[in-house]
Amino acid sequence: MIRLAVFDLDGTLVNSLADLAAASNYGLRTLGFPEHPTEKFRYFVGNGVRKLCERVLPEDAKEYADRQYALFSEYYNTHYADQTRPYPGIKSLLHHLKDEGILLAVASNKTELFTREIVEHFFGTALFDLVSGKIDGRPVKPDPAILQAAMEQFGATPAETVMIGDSNVDIRTAKAAGTHSIGCIWGFRTAEELTEAGAEQLAETPAQILDAVHAWKEA
Structure with a gap:
């Protein structure tokens, strides 16, 4: 689950x-x-x-x-918001996950100030339970520290956590933390890169993320 x-x-x-x-x-x-x-x-x-x-x-x-x-x-x-936009279907996915009681977090290698500004600009302050970026003294992904901190804050185990990202950095972070992983092939990198990194699931659309989460919930 x-x-x-x-x-x-x-x-x-x-x-x-x-x-x-x-x-x-x-x-x-x-x-x-x-x-x-x-x-x-x-x-x-x-x-x-x-x-x-x-x-x-x-x-x-x-x-x-x-x-x-x-x-x-x-x-x-x-x-930072001149041309940047959420990917199609992302907001709907986040609302569905939120409505199902799943905690939502952002874990980025972008500096925390920019991470928070962008998330708040495009998604407001109510959707995400935690927004984390790069801070001094904490190593960046693929070191699992940022993901482990999120799990610790919410008392979630690796088996109860999924890391979702578009690059091998995110998949390697998930593997290092022992969590589930989903590779998003609409992003900056390729399906081949995500597969080679060991992504547990690949998603062509945000809706497929919801399907994967449901499958793990029922397992």
């Missing part, structure tokens, strides 16, 4: 690729470095903003990572 559903944010709940690309390219442009096409960011993102800022820089310019991070944050702070 599933009591706690923990969602990744970018590529799972919201399609934020264009805004992440725009903020990154703003920094690169300001620093005088080449920009990248939006599609390339599918593989730049996934391990937090600081890692993103390192990855987009030329190999011989990694010392500019702190400056790139500052420029990214400056731009993203006021442009």
Whole structure:
């Protein structure tokens, strides 16, 4: 039986690729470095903003990572919702899960400030019981710390918890914590990546997440 559903944010709940690309390219442009096409960011993102800022820089310019991070944050702070939108069917899924008494959480490698702002902007404050992002002193996914903290807060066991995300980072986090996992193939990565990482289930639509949760509830 599933009591706690923990969602990744970018590529799972919201399609934020264009805004992440725009903020990154703003920094690169300001620093005088080449920009990248939006599609390339599918593989730049996934391990937090600081890692993103390192990855987009030329190999011989990694010392500019702190400056790139500052420029990214400056731009993203006021442009995070320009093109970002929840994926079709996500809000309906969340309401169905909530109505069934399942606790909902967000666990993102995005900084906690941005994570909270985006979740509140698109989903309000009533749907999620916990919203967690990157904070100092806690390792980022795929380390299971953020997922374990959510389980501890709600007294949920790994067997009662499912991690839902679009990349191998999320699936590896679930495996490290011993929870169920669902890979979302509408996100930034591929079904092959999610399968290779060991996703317990793959979902082509948010409705299939609900089906998987129901199956585990009946098991």
